[in-house]
Every structure is written in C-alpha cells, then in structure tokens.
Amino acid sequence: MPLSLLRVDDRLVHGQVVIGWGRPLAVRFIVLVDDGVRLSEWEQDLYRMAIPDGIELIVVSTAEAVRRLPEWAADPRPGILLTGDLATMSTLHAAEPALVRRINLGGIHHRADRVERLRYLYLDPSEAALLRTMADSGAEITAQDLPTTPAVALAALL
Amino acid sequence: MKARAQAILRLLAVQAAWTYERMSGIGVAHAAAPLLREHLAAKSRAERHAAIARSAEFFNSHPYLAGVAVGAVVRAERDAVPGATIVRLRTALSGPLGAMGDQLIWTGQVPALMGLALAATPWIGAWAVLAAVVVHNVLRLAITVWGLDLGLREGIGVGAALQRSWLPRRAEDAQRLAAFAVGVAIPIAVAGLLADIPGIPVMPIILIGGIGAVLAIATRTRARVTGLRLGLVLLALALLVVGGSR
Numbered sequence: 001m002p003l004s005l006l007r008v009d010d011r012l013v014h015g016q017v018v019i020g021w022g023r024p025l026a027v028r029f030i031v032l033v034d035d036g037v038r039l040s041e042w043e044q045d046l047y048r049m050a051i052p053d054g055i056e057l058i059v060v061s062t063a064e065a066v067r068r069l070p071e072w073a074a075d076p077r078p079g080i081l082l083t084g085d086l087a088t089m090s091t092l093h094a095a096e097p098a099l100v101r102r103i104n105l106g107g108i109h110h111r112a113d114r115v116e117r118l119r120y121l122y123l124d125p126s127e128a129a130l131l132r133t134m135a136d137s138g139a140e141i142t143a144q145d146l147p148t149t150p151a152v153a154l155a156a157l158l
Numbered sequence: 159m160k161a162r163a164q165a166i167l168r169l170l171a172v173q174a175a176w177t178y179e180r181m182s183g184i185g186v187a188h189a190a191a192p193l194l195r196e197h198l199a200a201k202s203r204a205e206r207h208a209a210i211a212r213s214a215e216f217f218n219s220h221p222y223l224a225g226v227a228v229g230a231v232v233r234a235e236r237d238a239v240p241g242a243t244i245v246r247l248r249t250a251l252s253g254p255l256g257a258m259g260d261q262l263i264w265t266g267q268v269p270a271l272m273g274l275a276l277a278a279t280p281w282i283g284a285w286a287v288l289a290a291v292v293v294h295n296v297l298r299l300a301i302t303v304w305g306l307d308l309g310l311r312e313g314i315g316v317g318a319a320l321q322r323s324w325l326p327r328r329a330e331d332a333q334r335l336a337a338f339a340v341g342v343a344i345p346i347a348v349a350g351l352l353a354d355i356p357g358i359p360v361m362p363i364i365l366i367g368g369i370g371a372v373l374a375i376a377t378r379t380r381a382r383v384t385g386l387r388l389g390l391v392l393l394a395l396a397l398l399v400v401g402g403s404r
Contacts, residue, residue: 012253014252014253042314046253047250049258050253109179109216
C-alpha cells in the first residue's frame with residue numbers, strides 16, 4: 001500500500017497529524033524524516049509522547065528515508081510520511097518520483113522572509129520556486145491542513 | 159510582584175494575543191518576559207532581547223500546558239543552551255503538550271465536570287454548574303503552576319520529566335472519568351427532559367441512533383465530518399421527531 005499521506009509540516013508530529021489525519025486514515029505508522037531529530041534522543045522522546053498507542057513512529061534521516069521509501073510503500077499498513085521543510089520533501093521526490101507524487105502542504109508557518117499564502121502556509125521566494133520545480137517534474141501538490149477542510153491546488157497558491 | 163507570579167498570571171491569558179501568524183507565540187513570550195529578565199539579568203540587553211524574540215516565534219500547544227514550555231525555555235536560556243536548540247525544543251514540545259492537554263482537558267476534565275454537573279443538577283440545581291466552573295478553574299491554575307515549575311526545574315530535559323510525571327497516566331484516567339460521567343448524565347438528563355412528553359416515538363429515535371453509529375465508524379464519514387457535527391445533526395433529527403410526534 002502506498003503511503004496514505006506525504007506531508008510537509010514544520011510542527012512535525014502534532015494533533016492535526018496524529019488525530020486529524022491519523023484517525024480517518026486509520027494510520028498505523030508515521031515516518032518522521034528530519035536529520036536533526038534523527039540525531040537527538042530527547043527530541044525523539046518528545047515526539048513519541050504525542051503518538052497514541054497502536055501507531056509506530058519511525059524517525060529517519062533524509063538519506064535513510066531515500067533508501068527505505070520502497071519498503072514503506074510496500075507496507076500493508078496505512079502510513080504517513082512527514083517532513084519539516086520543502087527541501088527534504090523535494091529530495092525524496094527527486095529520488096523516488098513515483099512513490100512521492102501526491103504531496104500535502106500541511107503547515108509552513110510565519111518567518112520574517114515568508115509571505116502568507118494561506119493561514120497555515122507561508123512561503124519565501126525560494127520555497128515557491130521549489131514547489132514549481134516539483135510540480136513541473138510531476139508532483140501533485142495541494143495545501144490542506146485537515147481532511148475536513150478543502151484542498152487548495154498549487155496553482156491557486158503561487 | 160515576583161517574576162514567577164507575574165508569569166503565572168500572564169499564562170492565564172496566554173491566548174489573548176493569538177494569531178494565525180504566531181498562534182500562542184506572543185502570549186508565551188509575554189509570560190516568559192519577567193522570568194527572562196530575572197534569570198538573564200547578568201547577560202547583555204541584546205542577549206535578553208534575542209531570548210524574548212525567540213520566545214515570541216510561532217508556537218502552538220494546549221494553553222493550560224504552555225507553562226511547561228515557558229519554564230523549559232527560560233531554564234534553557236539561563237543554562238546558555240544554543241538558540242537553535244531552544245527553537246527545536248519549542249517545536250518538539252508543541253505536539254506532546256497539545257496532545258496531552260487535549261486528552262487531559264478537552265476530552266477529559268471538561269466533559270467529566272460537565273457530565274457530573276448535569277447528573278447532579280436534578281438534586282442541587284444551578285449550584286452544580288457553579289461547582290463545575292470553580293473546580294475547573296482551580297485545576298487549571300494548579301496545572302499552570304505545576305507546568306511552569308516543572309519546566310523551570312528541568313529545562314532541556316523536560317521531555318523525560320514529563321514522561322515520568324503524573325500527566326500521561328492522569329490524561330488517560332481523565333478520559334475514562336469523562337466517559338463514565340457523560341454516561342451517567344445522559345439518561346438522567348433525558349429522563350428529566352422527556353418526563354412530561356407523552357407518547358415518545360421510540361423506534362424512529364433508535365433508528366436515528368443506529369444510523370449515527372454506522373456513520374460514526376465509517377471511514378469516509380470520519381474523514382469528512384467531526385464527531386461533534388455528526389452528533390449535533392443526529393440530536394437535531396431526534397428532537398424533530400419528538401417535536402413532530404406531539
């Protein structure tokens with residue numbers, strides 16, 4: 001079964017992911033792709049605290065994720081893959097475009113150099129350019145914070 | 159007023175400056191400011207301003223547990239933890255504090271107190287509501303003080319301290335108590351509300367309940383409609399049936 005959700009969210013593991021998406025998709029594992037968290041035991045402990053019983057949290061680096069994408073795509077359990085930034089998701093898309101095709105923008109929040117596109121989506125020029133590049137190479141990108149809200153197509157964002 | 163007391167008072171209004179841009183960030187920084195001024199007194203003005211600016215960045219968690227993050231960040235700043243690590247600490251705290259707060263408060267304490275108040279209303283009337291409000295706010299204050307002190311004590315190690323604390327277990331207990339209280343309250347409230355209505359149409363109401371149960375476990379429904387919305391629609395339907403039968 002392909003991963004049920006490939007999401008970019010700078011809050012990483014939190015309620016919208018675990019409950020908002022996790023429950024309706026009946027998710028059984030969440031892959032957190034973040035080089036910093038991969039090296040930090042205390043951060044992993046904190047993120048595990050936000051995971052309910054019955055869901056496995058897999059924390060990997062970007063390089064490990066590239067190697068293991070086919071394994072997760074073949075996993076019969078529904079799963080979510082999370083990255084904290086667009087650059088990481090772009091790397092995964094470039095490595096496995098067929099497996100990392102439908103990408104959800106779930107939360108990229110305010111920073112001084114970013115411009116608001118949606119209430120939960122702020123982009124700087126380089127991030128907007130990266131999204132265009134990914135879309136040009138076949139990625140289907142939409143913004144949607146929760147399954148109960150409408151998905152917004154990339155064309156409407158840029 | 160001492161810095162800790164100021165921080166506690168400010169934490170009671172941590173969402174007063176809530177925005178989509180920074181969510182609770184401004185409120186968290188406002189609560190942290192007196193503590194940062196006290197704990198970073200030996201540092202330069204620029205370092206203190208940088209610490210407050212970090213505290214004001216985007217942050218989202220359960221408001222009653224925001225004190226944990228405020229305390230941990232202040233302690234980490236005092237311990238001269240690098241700024242980038244402190245930003246990561248705030249991000250990593252957001253999820254668990256939100257999840258545990260939701261379990262403990264919104265799906266635990268609040269429905270438990272509402273259920274108990276509803277169940278007690280036939281006997282003690284409006285005093286039950288007043289008691290529920292008072293108990294809720296006393297617990298809210300206690301949780302805020304506990305969280306702030308835990309964060310100030312543990313700093314960057316607050317995650318392990320949270321895991322060892324009463325919070326994860328009591329969050330589960332609170333949800334069980336809520337289910338029990340609401341389960342007790344519903345038949346008592348329904349009996350009171352429908353006592354004077356003759357000839358209640360039982361079968362249509364059972365049918366509505368059955369349809370609701372099926373929709374509640376259907377994956378496609380859960381993806382589109384929250385349980386609250388589904389419950390309110392079904393309740394409205396049941397009331398229409400009862401009203402139509404009179």
